[in-house]
Amino acid sequence: MTRILALAVSALMAVAAPSAMAADGKALVESNKCGSCHKMVGPSAQTIAEVMKRKAPDLFYAGSKFNKDWLVKYIQSPTTLRAGGVVYLNSISLNGEADVVKDPPKCASKLSAGDAAAVADYLMTLKDASMKTGVFKPGKVKKARARVVMMKDEACNACHVFPGKGGGISCPTFEGIGERLNPDWMYSFIQDPKHWDPKVWMAKRDFDDATLQLMVNFLMTAD
Amino acid sequence: MIMTRLASILFFAILAVGFLGQADVAVAKEKAADNYSLYCVQCHGSKGTGRGINAPALSVQPRNHTSAKDMSSLTDESVFKSIKEGGVAVGKSTQMPPWGGILTDEEVTDLVKHLRGMCKCEGKK
Numbered sequence: 100m101t102r103i104l105a106l107a108v109s110a111l112m113a114v115a116a117p118s119a120m121a122a123d124g125k126a127l128v129e130s131n132k133c134g135s136c137h138k139m140v141g142p143s144a145q146t147i148a149e150v151m152k153r154k155a156p157d158l159f160y161a162g163s164k165f166n167k168d169w170l171v172k173y174i175q176s177p178t179t180l181r182a183g184g185v186v187y188l189n190s191i192s193l194n195g196e197a198d199v200v201k202d203p204p205k206c207a208s209k210l211s212a213g214d215a216a217a218v219a220d221y222l223m224t225l226k227d228a229s230m231k232t233g234v235f236k237p238g239k240v241k242k243a244r245a246r247v248v249m250m251k252d253e254a255c256n257a258c259h260v261f262p263g264k265g266g267g268i269s270c271p272t273f274e275g276i277g278e279r280l281n282p283d284w285m286y287s288f289i290q291d292p293k294h295w296d297p298k299v300w301m302a303k304r305d306f307d308d309a310t311l312q313l314m315v316n317f318l319m320t321a322d
Numbered sequence: 323m324i325m326t327r328l329a330s331i332l333f334f335a336i337l338a339v340g341f342l343g344q345a346d347v348a349v350a351k352e353k354a355a356d357n358y359s360l361y362c363v364q365c366h367g368s369k370g371t372g373r374g375i376n377a378p379a380l381s382v383q384p385r386n387h388t389s390a391k392d393m394s395s396l397t398d399e400s401v402f403k404s405i406k407e408g409g410v411a412v413g414k415s416t417q418m419p420p421w422g423g424i425l426t427d428e429e430v431t432d433l434v435k436h437l438r439g440m441c442k443c444e445g446k447k
Contacts, residue, residue, distance in 0.1 A: 147356045183375050188359055197373035198363070254417040257376055258364065267376030269364035293424065300361050302408070303423025 124221025127214050133158070136207065139225075143296045150298045153186050154204065160295070161222040163230050163287075169279045170219040177206035180279075182260070183268040200268065227295075235282035236312055237319070245317035248310065255314075258301065262321050270301065277319035285315045354436035357429055361421060370440050382415040393441035398434050401445065405430050 128139065136155035143157050144150040161170070184190030184203035191198040210218060249255040256266035262274045276285075289311060292299045306314075359368075365380065367373040370387040377384060386392055393401075400412050406427070409418030421430065438444065 146350060147352050147360050150360065183364075187364055187375060191363075191368065191375060193368060196367070196369055196371050197377070198367050198375050200375055252416055254415075254419070257380055257417045257419070265379055267364070267379045269374075269376050298360065299424075300364060301424075302419035302421055304420065305423075 120217050120220040121224050122221075124217040124219070127210070127218050128221060131208070131210070131218075133208065133218075136204075143298075145297055147298055150186055151189065155185055155206065157296070158222060159225055160227040160230075162224055162226040164281060164284045165222070166279060166281060167219050167223050170222055171212075171215050173206075173279075174208040174210050174218055175212060175215045177208055179203065179205065180271045181268075182272065183270070187269045230284065230287050232283050234286050235315055235319075237282075238312065238316055240316050240320050241313060242317060242320075245313050249314060249317065253304065273318060273321050276321055280318075282315050282319055285318055286311050289314060351426065351429060354429070354432035357425060357433060358436055361424070362433075365417075380417050382417050384418070387437050387440045390441045390443035393437065393445075394443040395446055397447070398438075398445035401434050401437060402430055405433055 128134065133139065137158040138153075139159055141157070141159045144153055181187075181203060183200050187200070190200050190203045192201050193199075250261065250264070255261075256264065258267035258270050260266040260268065260272040260274060266273075288295055290306065292301045292303055358370075363374055365372075365374040365376045365384045366387055367377065367384075371389075372384040372386045374384065396404075404412045404414065404418060405425075406420065406422040408420030409415045411420070425433070
């Protein structure tokens with residue numbers, strides 16, 4: 100019993116004692132008020148009413164979701180990833196019968212290279228321990244097969260933009276997604292989007308491992 | 323006796339903590355109008371006429387839910403099925419996604435009623 104306790108305590112200590120850089124990063128996240136738009140602490144919105152108040156994507160599992168190199172670049176000069184806004188319902192207005200997007204919100208982060216490195220170090224410590232890692236198996240990318248699955252059978256392009264092919268705009272673009280996201284996270288998200296965001300406006304389908312590997316391999320090279 | 327009672331209290335306490343710690347907790351049922359806004363408007367549009375922000379990217383026009391003519395040609399059962407299992411389950415386009423993994427059966431049933439309010443029409447018998 101005491102041995103288990105001691106183990107638990109030291110595990111907690113390991114989590115609570117990040118590197119000096121990450122500690123600086125945490126202070127920078129606070130002084131730059133990233134948390135005024137982003138949720139830096141979970142859980143994700145549990146009701147539609149809470150979703151409607153979301154100003155920016157959740158960052159409390161950033162360490163599971165992103166590639167660090169991409170983060171360092173993005174928080175120095177953010178670009179638009181969600182052409183329809185963070186919660187598209189908050190960015191649409193009517194033009195006759197049709198909905199059009201008006202002024203989607205942008206990320207306000209404008210960190211120097213040094214600060215961005217420290218913030219990225221900190222963000223990479225924010226992990227969802229329940230996510231399986233080492234799941235993605237890089238293999239030969241079967242582009243034609245992946246396009247049939249993703250643009251015909253499952254119509255992922257109804258909501259996501261495919262590089263060079265266009266697509267829907269109610270959620271993030273697939274342009275540059277391989278550089279941006281951790282493939283294990285993509286696998287987990289496509290398998291069960293509700294685990295990450297209980298109210299996500301993406302359907303949950305029952306994919307087998309082979310199909311998930313096919314799609315994530317395709318996304319890893321989609322630029 | 324006291325020991326067993328204590329043990330069972332402890333057992334339930336651990337169980338409760340286990341559940342609270344779960345990320346995938348059951349979430350409260352939402353109103354059909356709110357579900358329609360968040361999940362359907364992206365394609366079917368805020369007027370329900372099939373002119374959502376994703377519509378220009380689709381090769382098939384999303385159904386006009388305000389059209390009594392179109393909607394009365396569908397039975398309530400087939401509307402339920404298309405929402406839960408996707409367009410493909412009723413012989414329509416895969417661009418109409420399956421929402422069964424996101425919405426409960428009760429929420430889908432409420433959506434069918436909501437659609438009947440939008441078209442001011444009854445389902446084909």
